[in-house]
């Protein structure tokens with residue numbers, strides 16, 4: 316049973332007008348400035364981006380997935396080749412998710428029990444059992460800097476009693492994860508469940524914090540609930556979470572969700588939205604989202620986003636990006652992903668600046684005013 320990796324996170328500054336805070340999180344692969352967004356690199360790659368591209372868009376930490384890497388190529392293979400950092404040539408911090416959520420959202424037949432989750436691989440239909448202990452061993456073998464407890468993420472439609480019983484099992488699993496975790500220097504984060512019920516959220520939060528982890532995540536969100544429900548859980552949980560530990564919301568989110576979550580006092584985020592939307596031609600700009608395949612851009616020689624300083628916006632026209640997308644060119648995914656991640660990471664940089672200068676409440680008001688979401 317390891318204690319917390321003390322002294323890795325510190326709050327540098329708080330904006331007195333709201334919950335927003337500036338933090339520093341030290342890891343064996345470098346120091347992270349928070350609030351931060353983590354590009355999703357599920358299969359040991361952030362799709363369409365090389366590590367050099369990731370540094371160029373100012374990524375600080377990326378996420379990879381236990382479920383996927385366990386099934387392919389296998390965590391023991393990655394370990395034998397020097398671990399995930401060496402395998403994918405990413406020398407910055409890596410966080411791995413624990414697999415529970417992916418089993419439920421990807422696996423075929425699956426059966427949950429106190430032991431863990433029995434599931435069929437979405438790749439070849441083979442049967443597997445993922446337990447808290449195995450999830451920790453996989454994440455230790457991959458060598459991530461931050462690993463997540465194995466938990467159950469109830470569906471947004473689950474009833475009160477199911478969510479209540481589920482959070483109790485997630486707490487028992489969290490204890491097993493902490494017992495199983497022994498890799499020095501590697502941080503273990505606990506995950507708070509409880510659905511959309513504030514009393515169950517408080518119960519899960521108290522139980523997970525009582526076990527003691529290096530950081531705390533809100534799970535069970537961004538599963539199809541209304542924004543108001545998501546924001547309500549953020550608002551009720553943030554003040555109850557330890558002030559001196561990183562606060563991570565899993566699977567969040569759209570730019571406006573990040574602004575809202577930072578305003579409430581959250582520090583870390585991950586979402587496939589910028590990378591997945593990029594591949595579908597949905598691009599984020601200072602004036603809101605645009606659909607690059609729209610005919611309106613056929614002869615538009617201007618930059619994707621005049622306010623963006625990224626290589627794509629300084630080099631290519633909307634007409635060219637539209638052409639690449641419509642032609643099904645690989646470069647479309649590369650350039651669109653590069654810009655969307657630059658936009659997300661630059662949004663985090665701008666939020667950190669606003670916190671530092673005690674003007675985050677104004678930043679949040681101006682941000683909402685700028686997002687016309689024209690979806691053209």
Ligand SMILES: Nc1nc(=O)c2cc3nc(NCCN4CCCCC4)[nH]c3cc2[nH]1
Pocket residue numbers: 412413414415416417463464466467468506533534535536537538565566567586587588
């Ligand atoms: N271990 C773990 N526990 C969770 O409760 C969890 C909850 C999550 N909720 C999401 N939502 C992802 C939503 N995403 C939004 C863009 C389109 C694809 C789905 N990812 C999650 C990952 C999670 N991981």
